[in-house]
Amino acid sequence: MKADPRGVLTGTHFLDGDHACCEGALAAGARFAAGYPITPSTEVVERFAARVPTVGGCFIQMEDELAASITLQGAVWGGAKAFTVTSGPGFSLMMEHIGYAAMTETPCVFVDVQRGGPSTGLPTLPAQADMMQARWGSHGDYEIIALCPNSPQECFDLTVRAFNFAEEFRVPVMLMMDEVVGHMTEKVVIPPADKIEVVPRKRTQKSTDQYLPYATNGDMVPEIAHAGDGYKFHVTGLTHDERGYPNMTPQTQDKLVRRLQNKILTAVDRISLYEEEGTDNADVIVVSYGITSRVAQRAIDLARAQGLRVGKFRLITAWPFPEEHIRNLAAHTKAFVVPELNLGQMVHEVERAAGGKARTISVSHAGGSVHRPEDILKAIVEACR
């Protein structure tokens, strides 16, 4: 369906990434946010708090991130599209509820504007060191989707995508921003509402006696009901059967947890968003994401000016990881160079997917600033030798 025009601020704007993310959420139909202030993410909910009463909806500032991350899920089951926004320390506190959303298949969005860590770290400075936490932070086996914008424009575009993926797969979706993308101001074009595709919630139309909340009927994603719809359904974070009832058997656990994984893993091709350029005949391919991809572009340009054959692969979807795509690239290149604002996280995925067919070189950075293009260039030059 098309976006509700009341939430869409159509036009050409000069916005920072945090504000663009807020506009993306409103365009996607989010009418509920629960938040707790934390640098450098707070501007998202500050704008939402100002905007949503003029659109129709609700913002509540909760007492902590534990509360924010479950309040939004209550709102989802009450009929809203909902999200929360945080940064490292708050993201850590939200982990239990990311698992709850995965287990109960609550469609929702978590925005993490990454800053330097561990602990309080660098509140006002960038990092990309929550990438593994986004994937593995809650206990148990599950899959999520994580998207990495590299500009305010993408903060808008990918927030809409995040809500759409959340609804399509009934999964928590992470928008993995960083301090620089969140605070840089650039041109953001917001299209007319009728040009913005919004995925409606997969509401059940079944009769009350036929509806089983977690039955999938061949599709891997069950239909949802809201509180008040008349189904008198049960939702639990315990291992549950198709009725939603707790069932503590290895068989039920296996069936449920494998479906939670497979509904994402079998759709990797559809979920994977990326930007690829010049990878045919490349001796070296630079794999990057988020703000680092913009520094990497400078390094690629400098390397090409020296006559080196360098390809670019930008992860827009970080999770699920495009394993097969990287494996295919590995067969035709000498090396991957992977710059990221951490001491090596996604590089391990690249290395694993490459399976020894191509070398993998990490250009690590502990965070606090972006890379110097020269450092990435140096790695490219050495890899080409």
Add this chain to the structure above:
Amino acid sequence: MNSILNPVESFLRTDRMPHIWCPGCGIGTTVNSFARALIESKIDLQSLALVSGIGCTGRVAGYVKLDSFHTTHGRGIPFATGLKLANPKLNVVVYSGDGDLSAIGGNHLIHAARRNIDLKVICVNNLIYAMTGGQTAPTTPDHAITSTSPYGAFEPAFNLPHLVEAAGAVYVARWTTFHVRQLARAISEAFQKKGFSFIEVISPCPTLYQRRNRLGDGLDTMKYYKEKSKIRHGAPTSEVGLTMTGEIVVGKFVDRDRPDYSALMHAQLEASLGDRYVDCDGACDGSACSEETVCS
């Protein structure tokens, strides 16, 4: 077929019986009173949602035939807050235990009372953590033996009615599982209130609390509740703290009115934004909401 049906049976997921609660446990008794309150107050069951945290009382959500949510430990209240704000037409009950609500969930308890969110909280207080084997809770009375206070508890306990009154609750009552009719009436009354209502139910855990403290079985506890309970409506909540074997002050302690969160939010936004304020009475854009809650 047997045509005589227990009147509360239609409120239960009978396909989930038998339940997990121990013989002599009081939680089932509270559910019985809850169901009778639903009958008495003729509340629309379709618009009623029940939210639990984790623990023995947390399992109530799984046994009632309502839209029911078994959430994470301590987080029933914030989940219920989101549910209520997204769809204000829902009556939302939080049904959980003392450890869940006042220890791990203590921050949410006081802030929900402060905001005066329109929630009905039923707190079954068995004075310990029962699901995990009988550990000390913030409600454990002085000197009581628990699995983590093997020589006797010495941390001062929370007096829950006093806590939630101070934080802002508009309705505060306490009963025991001996007072089944009074409890049902209190729940009915809470449904009539707009705002944060809190009903504490003192309940036995014969398996882990009474046994370890040589307080007898479930029946002995009922006798204790009967003999030592004193009904004092309007008692100052500062005077209703519990001891291991002493008097239990029960009754309706607080019944007052102040605007709830939604009323305050609407008033403030209307005053500040005037015509620009879009009050859709909820949080929806039509792509997720049901017809009846879509803003017009």
